[in-house]
Amino acid sequence: MSFFFNQLVIGIQLGSQYVMVALGLTLIFGILDISHFAHGHLYMIGAYLLYIVMVLGGINYWIALIICMAALAVGGVVVERLVYRPLRGQPHINTFIAAIGLILVLETLVRGIQPKALSVPKPIDTTLQFAGINMELQRLFVIIGAVVLIVLLQLFIKRTRLGTAIEAVAQDREGAALVGINVNRISALTFAIATALAAAAAVLMAPLAFVSPEMGSVLILKAFVIVVIGGLGSMKGAIVGGYLLGIIEAMAIAYISSAYKDVFAFAVLIIILAIRPTGLFRGRD
Amino acid sequence: MAGIVRLWKKFPSKYGKAGIIVLVLALAVVMPWITSKYNVRILTLAMAWAIAALSLNLILGYTGQASLAHGALMGIGAYAFGIFAERVGLNFWLALPIACLVTAFIGLLIGLPSLRTKGPYFAIVTLCFNVIVYKVFENWQWLSGGIQGQVVPQPSFLQQRWARYYFVLGCLLLTLIVMHFIVKSLLGLTFMSIRSNENLAEATGINTFRNKLLSFVVSCFFVGLAGSMLAIENGQLDPTITIHLNSFYILIFLLIGGAATLSGPLVGAIGLYWLLDYMKKIGIKGIEEFRYLFFGLILIIVIIYMPRGLVGGLKQLWEWMKSRLKRRKIGEVPE
Numbered sequence: 001m002s003f004f005f006n007q008l009v010i011g012i013q014l015g016s017q018y019v020m021v022a023l024g025l026t027l028i029f030g031i032l033d034i035s036h037f038a039h040g041h042l043y044m045i046g047a048y049l050l051y052i053v054m055v056l057g058g059i060n061y062w063i064a065l066i067i068c069m070a071a072l073a074v075g076g077v078v079v080e081r082l083v084y085r086p087l088r089g090q091p092h093i094n095t096f097i098a099a100i101g102l103i104l105v106l107e108t109l110v111r112g113i114q115p116k117a118l119s120v121p122k123p124i125d126t127t128l129q130f131a132g133i134n135m136e137l138q139r140l141f142v143i144i145g146a147v148v149l150i151v152l153l154q155l156f157i158k159r160t161r162l163g164t165a166i167e168a169v170a171q172d173r174e175g176a177a178l179v180g181i182n183v184n185r186i187s188a189l190t191f192a193i194a195t196a197l198a199a200a201a202a203v204l205m206a207p208l209a210f211v212s213p214e215m216g217s218v219l220i221l222k223a224f225v226i227v228v229i230g231g232l233g234s235m236k237g238a239i240v241g242g243y244l245l246g247i248i249e250a251m252a253i254a255y256i257s258s259a260y261k262d263v264f265a266f267a268v269l270i271i272i273l274a275i276r277p278t279g280l281f282r283g284r285d
Numbered sequence: 286m287a288g289i290v291r292l293w294k295k296f297p298s299k300y301g302k303a304g305i306i307v308l309v310l311a312l313a314v315v316m317p318w319i320t321s322k323y324n325v326r327i328l329t330l331a332m333a334w335a336i337a338a339l340s341l342n343l344i345l346g347y348t349g350q351a352s353l354a355h356g357a358l359m360g361i362g363a364y365a366f367g368i369f370a371e372r373v374g375l376n377f378w379l380a381l382p383i384a385c386l387v388t389a390f391i392g393l394l395i396g397l398p399s400l401r402t403k404g405p406y407f408a409i410v411t412l413c414f415n416v417i418v419y420k421v422f423e424n425w426q427w428l429s430g431g432i433q434g435q436v437v438p439q440p441s442f443l444q445q446r447w448a449r450y451y452f453v454l455g456c457l458l459l460t461l462i463v464m465h466f467i468v469k470s471l472l473g474l475t476f477m478s479i480r481s482n483e484n485l486a487e488a489t490g491i492n493t494f495r496n497k498l499l500s501f502v503v504s505c506f507f508v509g510l511a512g513s514m515l516a517i518e519n520g521q522l523d524p525t526i527t528i529h530l531n532s533f534y535i536l537i538f539l540l541i542g543g544a545a546t547l548s549g550p551l552v553g554a555i556g557l558y559w560l561l562d563y564m565k566k567i568g569i570k571g572i573e574e575f576r577y578l579f580f581g582l583i584l585i586i587v588i589i590y591m592p593r594g595l596v597g598g599l600k601q602l603w604e605w606m607k608s609r610l611k612r613r614k615i616g617e618v619p620e
Contacts, residue, residue, distance in 0.1 A: 035405040086589045092404045093351045097540060098588045100533055104581030112574035217529075221416060224409050259424045266413035273410055274398035 005133050007254045008247065013139045013208075015246025016146030020201035021219060022226040022238040023153065024194030030233020031170035032187055034084050035092055037099035040220025041106040042079070042195050046072050046202035047211040048110060051118050061123035065203045069196040076195025077188045085187070103217070110213040117212040142204045149200055150239060153193070157235075166190060170233060218262050225269040313454055317447040325450050326518070331558035332453045333514035336460050338538040338550035340507035345536075346544035347468060348500040349480030354395055354411035355508050356531030357418035360524075362388040362512025364422070364429070367437040367522050377440040385509040392505025393498070400497045403483070415529040422524035434523040437516045453514050457551075460507050464547060467503070476500050480545075508535075537580055541587050543594025552596055 021043060028036040046068050054064040083102055087095050128135045157163035168176040169186045177183050209215070226245055230237025245265055252264045317325050341355050366384035369375045375383065399410040422429040429435065443449050467473050478486040479493050487493050516522055542553020557580070564576040591598045 035408075083585055083589075090592070093349075093408065094588050094592060096351065096405045096408055097536065098585050100536065101581040101584030101588065104533065104537075104577050104584065106581075108575055108578040108581065112578070115574075218416070221409070221413060225413070228406065228409070260420060263417050263420050266417050269413055270398055270410060273402050273406065277401040277403075277406070 002131075002133060003254070005131075006135075007250045009133060009135055009139065011247035011250030012243065013142045013246070014250055015243035016142050017201050017205050017219075018222060018226055018246050019239050019242030020146050020149060020197050020204075022223040022230070022242045023150070023235060024197040025220075025223045026227045026230070026233055026235060026238040027166075027190050027194045029227055031166060031190055032084075033092075035096045035099065036084070036194075037096055037220060037224075038079070038102040038106065039194070039198060040216030040218075040223065041103050042072060042075060042216070043198040043202045043219060044110065044211075044213065044216035045075065045106060046199035047120075047206045047215065048114075048118075049199070050203045050206050051120055051211055055118075055120060065200065068199045068203050072199035073192035073196040076191040079195075080188055080191040085184070107213050107217075115213075117210040119210055120206040122207040136208070138204075138207050142208070145200065145204045149197060153197070154235070156193075162189065222262075222265045225265045228269060229272060317450050322446060325446055327559060327562050328555070329446075329450045329453050329518050330515065331555040332457045333511050333518060334535070334538060334558050335551050335554035336453075336457055336514060337508050337511035337535045338542065338554040339457075339460050339464055339547070340504045340511060341535050341539050342544060342547075342550045343464060343467065343476070343507070344497075344500050344504040345539065346546070346549075347473060347480060348476040348497055349483075350400065350497060350501070351405075351408040351536070352411045352501065352504070353408050353529065353532045353536070354392075354399075354414045354418075355504075355535050356529055356533070357415040357527045358388055358392055358395075358505050358508045359512040359515070359531060359535070360422065360522075360527030361391050361418065362509030363437075363516035363522055363526050364435060364512075365509065366513035366516050367435040370438050371436055377443075381510075381513055384513045385506045388509025388512065389502050389506040392502050392508075396498050396501040396505075400494060400501060412529060412532070415527070415532055419524065419527045419529060422527050429524045430522070432523075434521050437520050437522060439517060439520060443517060449518055453518070456510060456514060460510065461547060461551075463507075468547070472496075472499075537584050540594055541583060543596030543598070543600075546594070546596045546600070549594050549596035553594065 021039065025036060025039050028034050028039070049068045049071055050064055053059050053067050054061055057064075059067070079102065083098050084095060087098055122136070122138050123141075124137050126137050128137060128140065157166060165176070165181045165186055166189065168179070168181055169183055173183060176186070222245065226238055226241040229245075230239075230241035245268075248268070249261060249264055253261045256264075316328060320328075337355060337359050341352065345351050362384050365387040366380055369383050370377060370380040373380075395411065395414050399407060399414065402410055439449075443452060467476075475486070475491055475496050478489070478491060479496060483493055512526070515526070538554040538557055539550050540553070541557060542551065543549025561576060561580075564572050564579075587594060593601065
């Protein structure tokens with residue numbers, strides 16, 4: 001039974017990572033209507049940035065977390081401005097293809113500079129033991145970090161003027177522009193928030209796994225799976241879907257097969273879309 | 286000089302087009318004699334990729350559905366050919382069509398669920414299929430031949446490098462001709478109506494799902510052919526041929542060349558494949574590692590500023606110049 005609970009903890013921790021990435025994606029996909037396929041690669045850049053700041057720069061892990069989030073937020077704004085804004089109003093598939101170009105750029109850049117996988121040391125390297133569950137402290141950090149960020153994001157969207165402006169743009173872009181909301185600035189802000197979330201996920205996850213140039217490509221597909229299952233633009237759907245996928249995956253690895261661990265999510269997506277082509281829940285569409 | 290210009294103006298563009306086709310064809314035929322053995326091999330591979338780009342053109346360029354499973358399907362075609370020719374021991378002329386049909390059948394299985402979705406969803410679902418296929422080939426040793434890979438036999442008449450070149454050239458021409466007839470037929474118009482406005486097409490009585498599926502399956506047949514060509518030229522297969530990056534490359538070849546034209550995929554695949562190899566060959570440090578970075582940048586710039594690709598852009602420029610010339614003749618635009 002303790003094996004089951006161990007897997008459950010790993011599942012929740014995997015789910016926390018998925019939720020942080022999927023939340024950003026659902027903000028961009030659902031609110032700005034951009035299929036931002038390079039989101040996972042910005043996550044990868046965040047992990048490398050941590051390596052530079054923390055291992056090469058020798059800066060404390062928690063300060064590095066803030067630096068990475070801030071730097072990636074700026075990176076997200078740049079990406080929005082240079083790649084996606086010129087494509088606004090064009091068919092969806094064009095933004096998707098531009099994102100593929102961005103993926104090639106980012107992945108080749110990193111692979112060209114550092115082809116080997118890197119490992120980042122844990123800030124506090126201890127293992128907790130509780131009622132038969134062995135858990136590395138870093139896993140707990142991931143879980144708690146995700147909860148904190150989710151709550152902060154919810155408070156920001158629901159309780160602040162800027163957050164309400166984001167909601168307004170999501171509901172009706174032209175209407176929002178009419179009442180004086182600067183839509184361009186909201187787009188940039190959404191990208192900044194989403195990318196900072198991805199950076200937080202990358203920084204929290206990096207000590208638990210290797211940092212490699214292709215780490216973002218499977219993750220972004222899973223995030224898309226979550227966004228589609230949870231309903232486009234629905235933050236609640238992304239949270240539920242993310243944790244669910246993490247737990248399903250951890251259980252599937254333990255009880256079915258670990259060689260095919262990346263396949264389960266996609267199989268679930270294909271089955272769901274085959275039955276309901278618009279996704280499980282209706283989002284804000 | 287003025288005489289040449291006058292002659293050019295009188296020259297109907299129809300003959301001009303035919304002239305260019307004959308010229309390119311003649312160049313393609315004499316190529317093995319005038320260039321090095323290495324270049325012949327590169328051209329053979331490039332033409333195989335051109336077949337793949339042409340097949341994606343049918344479903345993406347003409348029907349408007351961005352399939353990202355074509356890399357996997359190309360790998361399936363290659364493996365199907367290798368397995369039927371080597372392990373089953375079938376005759377070459379039997380194994381080749383069977384490999385294409387197997388790919389088309391797998392395409393049917395993939396298309397049935399995924400074509401119910403639209404736009405970026407379709408791209409994501411097909412990409413998911415691609416990852417699944419790659420994982421299966423990576424893990425199922427019996428199917429992929431494991432680390433040693435799958436040996437592909439070369440029939441006696443394809444032992445020579447130039448023979449393979451002409452064979453792939455022949456297949457490319459066959460693909461082009463079939464695509465030409467599909468595009469010019471009522472079926473092609475049906476596909477294009479789905480691309481322009483799926484709901485409207487549905488309203489005029491077109492069964493959009495069935496037509497999309499047909500387009501996808503035909504496209505898969507030809508990408509299977511492309512995979513078989515790659516298998517024959519390489520003589521050896523490993524699971525990486527099904528990786529999703531190949532889907533991206535086919536997409537890039539098609540889009541930079543020019544989707545929804547027949548010459549675009551040719552120009553894109555052959556030109557870019559040659560350029561990729563050239564960047565690898567010249568051996569300047571930095572260029573080899575970063576060559577896909579340039580490709581990503583080119584893709585972004587093309588999709589923003591020239592969404593119809595190189596050939597589409599040239600066509601647009603040509604039309605614009607022609608209209609300028611005409612108007613100047615009538616005297617409407619005195620500048």
